[in-house]
Amino acid sequence: MGQLDGKVAWVSGGSGGIGSATLRRFVKEGAAVVCSDINDEDGEKLVQELKSAGGRATYSHCDVSDPDQVKASIDGTVEEFGRIDILFNNAATSTGGYVADLDLDGWDKSLKIMLSAALYGMKAAIPYMLKQGGGSIVSTSSIYGLVSTAGNAPYSTAKAGLINLTRTTAIEYGRKGIRANCVCPGAVETPMLDSVVGLGLKSREAIGDMHALGRTIQADEVANLVLFLAGEESSGITGQAIPIDGGLLIGCDLTGVPPLQ
Ligand SMILES: NC(=O)c1ccc[n+]([C@@H]2O[C@H](COP(=O)([O-])OP(=O)(O)OC[C@H]3O[C@@H](n4cnc5c(N)ncnc54)[C@H](O)[C@@H]3O)[C@@H](O)[C@H]2O)c1
Structure with a gap:
């Protein structure tokens, strides 16, 4: 028995690191999955891998900045697999720069995205979830949805906004069996x-x-x-933004006392 037997999941940014790891995990737990992305080559390759392992999987080219493409991809998921139980909003790309210098097109x-x-x-998936009597929405925010850093305003603003969009959705649809939560990763490989x-400003070791941990x-x-x-x-959990950051945000070193090595 898999944890997701009989469930159908749509994943954006599915060709990337976190998206592909999640799709592999979902399939292992019995879900049928749609990998959506703009990186068709890696997405198609992943879907072949998932199918070879006995999974039910489809690739869907979908630029998430276009609402029509997102709706078509999610409608296609329901056409193919009959339902949508899990919506994983995960795609990302961002520009950076100091606030006064930000390129407005890049910001938009x-x-x-x-x-x-x-x-x-959510607009595309929630009507289906309402008809089915429930669903689970997960979105990838970041530690930068919870705190910020220089040069990062578009990213941290979007990731913080995602957390309150999630809370609002959780409040509005909780009684209809739909839950919404965010994961907030630290630095992920x-x-x-x-x-x-x-960028050459901080080494991988220094970040780690x-x-x-x-x-x-x-x-x-x-x-x-x-x-x-x-x-x-996680049936009792909704509206949460859960850090998975190896303890990155739990401390603030003013003393210089080193942790045990
Ligand atoms: N890697 C980290 O350290 C880290 C930390 C915190 C949060 N995150 C978040 O995790 C999520 C996944 O990122 P990742 O680390 O796997 O990076 P990644 O670059 O491997 O994956 C991002 C994916 O999004 C896709 N994408 C970009 N623009 C798109 C668009 N317009 N339409 C559809 N797909 C698009 C890319 O093609 C790529 O496959 C992102 O939301 C990211 O912000 C990552």
Whole structure:
């Protein structure tokens, strides 16, 4: 018996690090899945892998900044698999820069992909979930939805907005059996972290050392939390923004006393 037997999941950003780890986990637990992304090559490859392992999986090209594409992809999910139980809003890309220098097109695009896209997904999926009598919505926020840092306004603004969109959705639809939660990862070993390290301002080791665990997080670890929130094991949890950050946000070192090595 898998935790998601009989369930159908739609995942955005499914070709990427956290998305692909989650899709593998969902399939292992019995779900039929739709991997949506704009990276068709990696998405198709993943779907082949999932099918070869006996899973039910489809790839759907979907640019989440376009509400029509999101609706078509989610409608297609229901056409193919008959329902949608899990909506995982996970795609992201962002521009950066100091606030007064931000490129407005980049700002709009970042907010569309990381915040409005979750709304597009909810607008498309919730009517189906209402008909079915429930569902679980999980969105990937970030520690930067909870705190901020220089040069990061589009990302941290979108990720913070996602948390309150999630709370509002949880309040509005809780009595209808629909739950909504966010995961808030610290530094996760994916291509996105490679691009942060690629800036050359902080090494991977230094980033890992900021976490109480003394290391970065693996995509599989995030996938485990997404699975928990997506499935029935978390039936009492809604409207939450749960850090999976290896203890990155729990401390503030003013004393210089080193942790035990
Ligand atoms: N890696 C980290 O350290 C970290 C930390 C906190 C939060 N996150 C969040 O985790 C989520 C997944 O990121 P990841 O680390 O797996 O990175 P990733 O770059 O591996 O995956 C992101 C995916 O989003 C897809 N994407 C980008 N723009 C898109 C668009 N317009 N439409 C559809 N798909 C699009 C990309 O093609 C890619 O497959 C993101 O929401 C990210 O903000 C990541």
